[in-house]
Structures are given as structure tokens and as C-alpha cells.
Amino acid sequence: MGPEGYTFGYSAAAVALMAFRTAESHAAFLLRELKPQMSLLDVGCGPGTITLGLARAVHPGTVVGIELDLEQTRHVAEQAHDEGLDLSFARGDVYDLPYSDDSFDAVFLSAVVGNLRHPIDGFRELYRVLRPGGLIGVKEFDHGGNLAFPEPEHIKRVNELANRLRLRNGHDPDSGRKVSSYLDAAGFARIRAKATFENLPPAPGIQGSPLMESIVREEWGPKFVELGWATQQEIDQWIEQSAAHVRSGTEFTALAWVEALAFKPTG
Numbered sequence: 320m321g322p323e324g325y326t327f328g329y330s331a332a333a334v335a336l337m338a339f340r341t342a343e344s345h346a347a348f349l350l351r352e353l354k355p356q357m358s359l360l361d362v363g364c365g366p367g368t369i370t371l372g373l374a375r376a377v378h379p380g381t382v383v384g385i386e387l388d389l390e391q392t393r394h395v396a397e398q399a400h401d402e403g404l405d406l407s408f409a410r411g412d413v414y415d416l417p418y419s420d421d422s423f424d425a426v427f428l429s430a431v432v433g434n435l436r437h438p439i440d441g442f443r444e445l446y447r448v449l450r451p452g453g454l455i456g457v458k459e460f461d462h463g464g465n466l467a468f469p470e471p472e473h474i475k476r477v478n479e480l481a482n483r484l485r486l487r488n489g490h491d492p493d494s495g496r497k498v499s500s501y502l503d504a505a506g507f508a509r510i511r512a513k514a515t516f517e518n519l520p521p522a523p524g525i526q527g528s529p530l531m532e533s534i535v536r537e538e539w540g541p542k543f544v545e546l547g548w549a550t551q552q553e554i555d556q557w558i559e560q561s562a563a564h565v566r567s568g569t570e571f572t573a574l575a576w577v578e579a580l581a582f583k584p585t586g
């Protein structure tokens with residue numbers, strides 16, 4: 320368990336999946352607002368592939384990626400060093416950031432809000448470290464808005480159980496739609512939010528792909544079995560059926576996200 324009951328447990332496959340994300344693919348809405356020399360904090364940066372693109376955008380500015388599970392960032396840290404970017408990674412918790420007030424020009428977080436049991440407290444801490452007039456960019460899933468067709472029973476079941484697991488871990492699968500209200504509650508102003516979709520597969524197959532299969536095999540499946548929600552035989556069948564479903568090439572899957580920008584008031 321991490322802070323606030325956050326449960327670690329991303330499999331290598333899940334981290335590999337996140338590592339397909341780039342600033343261009345997942346933070347274009349923020350990239351447009353960034354300028355060289357800015358200082359930026361990326362909280363819950365995961366493997367740091369998005370952070371890398373943000374560091375390129377503000378170069379020679381300073382970027383810090385904060386993670387509870389810092390091991391994921393090793394590869395990107397080496398790449399940033401090779402490129403001469405001022406990008407560093409540190410272990411840290413969104414509820415208690417190791418920075419003084421008004422430290423950064425911009426703050427970013429992607430796919431983190433849904434992991435937080437007390438999102439407004441997290442946003443208040445981000446507000447504290449942002450300078451007056453500074454910008455926050457938030458990208459967040461909203462699994463209740465996902466599109467899938469056809470959606471065979473086994474995929475429906477895996478998705479249902481994945482949401483049940485998220486809720487059990489204190490995570491919120493529908494957090495995207497709530498981001499604006501959290502930003503408002505934490506004191507941010509000029510909030511602009513919109514929903515977007517990410518069509519899968521963007522990388523060599525995700526839904527039903529070898530990577531998605533690995534996540535079910537290594538991460539979700541064992542937890543479903545441990546909790547008595549499924550048998551190992553069912554998990555094996557689902558993985559097999561997913562591979563066949565993807566081979567049919569007819570499925571349409573899109574993940575719903577919310578992208579929000581807001582500012583810390585100056586007055």
C-alpha cells in the first residue's frame with residue numbers, strides 16, 4: 320500500500336502500455352500553452368514518456384516528474400540526459416509535494432485523478448505549488464464513457480471486473496467528468512474542459528492485443544481469482560477469446576478522456 324491506501328500493482332505490461340503515450344498523443348492540449356524556459360511539474364508521471372515531450376517543449380526550462388513508483392522512469396531519465404534536457408524524476412506524493420508555494424509555471428497530471436481517494440486535497444496541493452497565473456493541465460480517463468462494439472460477453476465481463484477492482488482500491492473509474500468540479504473546489508479559475516476519445520489500437524494492438532492479454536494474465540486475472548470473482552479457467556478462456564476477437568479485425572474500441580486547462584488566479 321502507498322499513501323492514502325493507494326495500491327501499487329501495475330504489471331510490466333501496464334507500464335509498457337503507458338509508455339506508448341507521448342506528449343503529442345496525450346498532452347497536445349497542454350503543449351499548445353507551453354513556452355521555452357517554463358518550469359513544469361508532472362505528477363504521477365508513470366514511465367515518463369509524456370513528461371519527456373513536455374521537457375522538450377519548455378527546454379531550456381526545468382521539468383520534474385513525480386512518482387510514487389520511481390523505478391518506471393529509469394529509461395526516460397537516461398534519454399533526457401542524453402538529449403541534454405533539464406528533466407529529473409523524484410519520488411513524491413501529490414498530497415504532500417516537496418516544494419515551496421508558487422514554485423512552478425505549469426503543472427500536469429495524466430491518468431492520476433481516478434487513483435486519488437481525496438482528489439480535491441490533491442488539487443489543493445497542486446494549487447499551492449503553482450505560481451499565481453500558472454497553468455494546470457489535466458488529462459483523465461472516464462471509463463463510463465468508453466465505446467466498444469461489438470463487445471463480446473468475455474470483454475464486458477473483464478471490463479466490469481476491472482471497474483470493480485478500481486472501486487475496491489478506492490479508485491474512481493468515472494473521474495474524468497468530475498475534473499472541472501474538483502478544479503473549481505480547489506480554487507482554480509478560467510476552467511476549460513472537453514471530452515476526447517482515444518481510438519484503440521493506437522499502438523500494435525491494445526484491446527485484446529498481446530499487451531492487453533498480458534495485463535489480464537499478469538495483473539487483473541490473478542486479482543480476480545484471488546478475490547473469488549473468476550476462476551483461472553475463465554481467465555484463460557477470456558485471453559483466448561480476446562485473441563480471436565482481435566484477429567477478426569472488426570472491433571471498434573475508443574477510450575473516453577477529459578482534458579482540462581485552468582489557472583491559479585493572480586489576485
Ligand SMILES: C[S@@+](CC[C@H](N)C(=O)[O-])C[C@H]1O[C@@H](n2cnc3c(N)ncnc32)[C@H](O)[C@@H]1O
Pocket residue numbers: 322325337338340362363364365366367369385386387388411412413414428429430431434435
Ligand atoms: C495510470 S498511471 C499514469 C501514468 C502517466 N501519467 C501516464 O498518463 O501515462 C498513474 C500513476 O500515478 C501514480 N500515482 C498514484 N497516486 C499517486 C500519488 N498520490 N502521488 C503521486 N503519484 C501517484 C502511480 O504510481 C501511477 O504511476
